[in-house]
Amino acid sequence: MSSIRIKAKDRKGMVDVKCLMKHNMETGLRKDKSGKKIPEHWIQDVTAEANGKVVFSCAFNTSISKDPYLAFAYTGKKGDSLKISWKDNTGATDSAETKVR
DSSP: OOSEEEEEEEETTEEEEEEEEOOOOBOSOOBOTTSOBOOOBOEEEEEEEETTEEEEEEEOOTTSOSSOEEEEEEEOOTTOEEEEEEEETTSOEEEEEEEOO
């Protein structure tokens, strides 16, 4: 099961996209109960593709909160295939796909 939830809706030629990504987003600055530093673990890159074409991309850093929420719009239409994917600093990746409503 993907860690990404996506909602995409056509609004007269513009597609409004909202997505929630489940991720701990650790900065490497916090300590656990025993006093040991919790290692860095955060999403670095997010990319959105509509019908195979990149329509949005961004780079995150350690200042982004746990379970980041992302909203953006692009020129598109109902029925578009939308894929959102991320890669974190440990090399882990995830992606999810949906159809624009």
